[in-house]
Amino acid sequence: MECCCGLLTAEKQPVPLKGIEVELEVKDHVATVVSTLHYENKEDKAIEAVFVFPLPGDAAVCHFSAKVGQTEIVAEVKEKQKARDEYDDALSSGQQAFLLEESEQSSDIFSLSVGSLPPGESASIRLEYIIELAVQADDALRFCLPAVLNPRYQPQGSEGGGVQVTSVPASQVPYSLSFSARVSSPRQVSKIDSNCSLEPLQYLNAEQSQAVVKLAAGHKFDRDVELLIYYKDAHQPAAVVEAGQAPAKPGTLMGDAVVMLSLYPEFPQAVMSSLASSGEFVFLLDRSGSMDCPINNTKKSETRISSARDTLLLLLKSLPMGCYFNIYSFGSSFKHIFPTSVEYSEKTMEEALKKVKEMEANLGGTEILQPLKHIYNQPCIPSQPRQLFVFTDGEVGNTKEVTSLVKKNSTSHRCFSFGIGEGASTALINGLAKEGGGHAQFITGADRMQPKVMQSLRFALQPTVEDISVTWDLPQGVTAIVLSPPLTAIFQGQRSLIYSQLTGQSSEAKDCFVTVKYNLAGHPTQNQIPFTLQPTEETGLTIHRLSARTVIRSLETEKNNYDLMPFMKREDKKEEEDGVKQKVVELSVQSGVSSSHTAFIAVHKGESSTTQGPLLRQIIPVPSFCNTPLMMCRQSMPIPPPNAYRRSRPQQMRGAMCPPMPTSFAPCGIPQIGFAGRPCACIAYADCDMGGDMDASDGYGLALTPPPCMDPLLELVSLQKASGCWPLVKALAVAMGKTSEEVEKPKPAAVSKDVWATILALIWLHGFKAEAQDEWQLLAMKAVSWLRAQKASCVAECVAAGNALLGCEVSKDTLGI
Structure with a gap:
């Protein structure tokens, strides 16, 4: 059977994407990322190149342009269907066109179409986005450049077309990556670490508040590029004011000034030393086939499922007496150890540990929605606050539906999420924690899962912060309109951001204050931060675009929530959804920030000629990470291709059916196994999710070597x-x-x-x-x-x-x- 990794052309020529350049600029805790993609058409006819790639789920994509020869075309943000129609019309007219759009299922997946690129022609695509950097347990700011796009599992019965995304081993990716970062802050830059090899850090001033660093030559596409930036005295609250855009109308988000408030609460040690002894702890573990992949690319790396088992051991041993708990696991179906949560005791703990030891990555696909619905349908236990811990490699296609469900139930629980391994969906992991008022962690590279999970458990055991309120002391005539969702959780040492639009004018030169009040373990507490209305220099429209992104994400979640309201009449639901969609489109177009309902479209309206014959469509492969020594067949990734709604070309078929076949070797030398009668897109080193369950009886289990002896620490803990x-x-x-x-x-x-x-x-x-x-x-x-x-x-x-x-x-x- 022919290996379908690599380019899908009859000539098997190299793909037109030749290289990627990434420039990162970090100012304090906000990062601006500029990526330039270089294409070259070596075919003898015009091509349409399609590149599906990951971006951080909470990024604000704010610029897209293309340069062909000496001509540069700057894209506009338009309603998605209009942009698609304009792209189609341009290709039909023989014009060069470029389309960038966000997946409607997951905000961390984008597809780029490079249309009608003539033979021998080169093009450079420039993409810019802005993102807030998350604070880690050791006070580092984490930036991650996703280099791996694991195919996303589409739950059975879900709607939407699919595009085949080819994944290849890192050594076979036919394009290069260069990466550089410039960091500046009011405070000293202590150091910059990475999971990849870096050139030596260079400081640009005597205060060491500005520095540059580059990725060392020879970087392989076997991991995400992760930077950890350390500042001296990082935990400082601050308020930054940004002036509005001159042409924009006053009273609008882009026309008014916007303030970004950063909170770093420090709780009294006396309060933090007393951990809660109650709670209902629900652990939800991914047991899909991809969890049998290694956490990182080292030969001795443990698998994701084995690390998760060890982590559950530590969690169960660390729970306080008097609490309640249960463990769920999911794949194509889901299971639970107890019918309902049970009181923590020696008997129940031992029973749970016995079941945990037997857990394998053998439940097929990654359908997380149904177990979540089951958990939320269970009545909460009085005086036992529910804390949900979700462990997954994050390869699902219905991300927005999942996060909307969590948001709907956010008043009854807190959700702590853990993305395991390279390529975990940032939109899913961050979305679960954000909508569930919890904390998100990513386990990549040489990271150990256990310390990160235990930090989240300490968060869950902290006294609950209640009655959170934010008040503004502003000059007369100026009003603050809070754009961020209400604060529902505050954790020790974790940054919280609040965006507010400042409307009105005042000639009064008065200091401004914002005060955050809350109750901590029965003790009233407040943090007050002073600021002025004088705009901060050299911020551009960064804060406005992050604010717009925040509002857009909230509106999209609101729209998705209507799908979870069966009591609404269909016509009322559609009217509400259409109204929210219109607001999203208007704000997205005004701010120039992407959304699931808009797209960036760039058309070169120069000389054109009618294209003879169909365009050669090439799907550019992305690097895969899961080094499982088998080629498995699985469902196609559920991301609609850019041409899914075009009039002139048919939609791509979803995964074809694999014919029966024995174990054999593909042309690339990778052993492959076909499963008769199952939809697939054969993907080298790819996610091992199956359309149905895969267990030991299938004869294709991935546990080819006996498990190693238990670590002495875990042996003692057990x-x-x-x-x-x-x-x-x-x-x-x-x-x-x-x-x-x-x-x-x-x-x-x-x-x-x-x-x-x-x-x-x-x-x-x-x-x-x-x-x-x-x-x-x-x-x-x-x-x-x-x-x-x-x-x-x-x-x-x-x-x-x-x-x-x-x-x-x-x-x-x-x-x-």
Whole structure:
């Protein structure tokens, strides 16, 4: 069977995309990204090149232009169907045209059509977008340039056409990438790290507040490009005012000044040291076929599903006594360990752990909507706030439908989301957390999942911030219209952004203040930030466009919510949807920011000639990451092609049916397996999601090697009881590298075995796994609480004996007992 990766032309010629240049400019915590794509048509006839690629889901795409020869064409934002019609008309007239549009299913997928590029001609496409940078656990600002587009799973029965997106190994991607970044801030730039090799950091001034860095030569397309930017004294609240656009009408978003407020709350230590002992913790785990892929591209990398199992072990051991929990897993179908959430106890914890150990990536596709609906249909438990943790590699096609469902249920829970591996959908992962009032984390490269997940658990156990209000103290005649959705959650050390439109005029020179008030564990708290109405210099329209993007996303979510209201009459629902769509289109056109209902269209209206015969349509492959040594067949990606609604050319067929075939080798040397009668787009090294379930009985399981031995830390953690104590058993001695006799002999006679074992475990954690404290801190706190409740004697003697046994020097105060 012929391998369908690479170019889909009879001549098997290289694709016209020759290179990508990316220039990143970071000002404090806002990034402007300029990408230039270079095309060249080496065919003997005019071509239409189609490139489907990822962008961050919360980016504001604000510029698109094309340069053919010496002629530059700047695109306009227009209603999507009008833009498509104009693109069609241009191609029919033999004119050069370019179309950029956002997927209607997911805001992090874009498709670029380069139309009627003559033989031998070159073109350069310039794309610009703006994005806020998220704050990480270690105070770094994270920028990610997605280089991997994993095919998205289309749930069964979903509407929408599909476009075949070819994925190839990184070494076979026929275009290059250059990347440079310039960083500036009012504060010192401490350092810049990356998951990729960088050239040495260069500072541009003596204060070290400006710096540049470049991607080292020879970068391979086997990962996203991730930058971590560290500032000195990063946690500083600020308010930045940006003047309106001169030609725009006063009273409109683009005509008025806009203020961006950054909040960095610092909660009192006394409050933060007391973690909640209640809550309903619901864990939702992706078990689709792609979860059997490695987290990163190293040979020794563990799979996504195995890392998720280890993480669930830590989570279950760290839960407080008195809470409730349940674990769901999903693929083409979904399962749950308990019919409803159960009280956390030794019995229920052990039962759950037994089921977790058996979990494999064998549930087929990635249909997350149905398990979410089931979870939300379960009644909430009184006095047990619901906390939802979602683990997925994020390869779904109905992102907006999923996030709209979360938003609809946001008043009854908080949602913490985790994107596992390269190519996880930023629109899905960030959208789940944003709409669910939680926190999003991405696990890529050499990242370990466990510390990031445990940080989110600490967020979930923090006292809930309630009664949040924002008030503005402005000069008379000036009013603030808040554009951002209401704040529903504030976490220690996490930045929150608020955009407001400042309408009206005032000659009064008065200092302005914005005050954020809230209740934290019953204590009224407030943060006040001063600012002036004097616009900040050299911001352009960055803040206005981010504000427009915020409003557009809110309106799109509102429109999607009508689909979740079955009680509305069809005609009323359509009228409301049309009204919201019109608002989105108007704001998108006025601000020049993309939306799901608009597109960028550029047409070279020079000399034209009628195209003879059909255009040669080429789909440009994207690099894949999942290095599973099999070529699997799966459903096509559900992103509508740019020509899906054209009058002159038929729609692309969805995935054809694979004929029966034995295991064989494709021309590229990759073993491939066909599954008879299943829709597919054969994708090298690609997502392994299947249209149906795939389990051990299929004979195509991916667990080709036995699992490695458990890490000593996880082995020790697995022995802890739900109450927090450790039993004195042989397995505990083995985990600490000792024999049973060596561990039992030095135990003081007056101390129980469980107290002695628990103190030993704590000493071992502090002495040998201090670097992983983020992972075991919560379960250690539970162990200390258990020890205090025992009121055991001879604790100091136990600590001394334990240190002597393990060769450590951990003090009693360090242990907290």
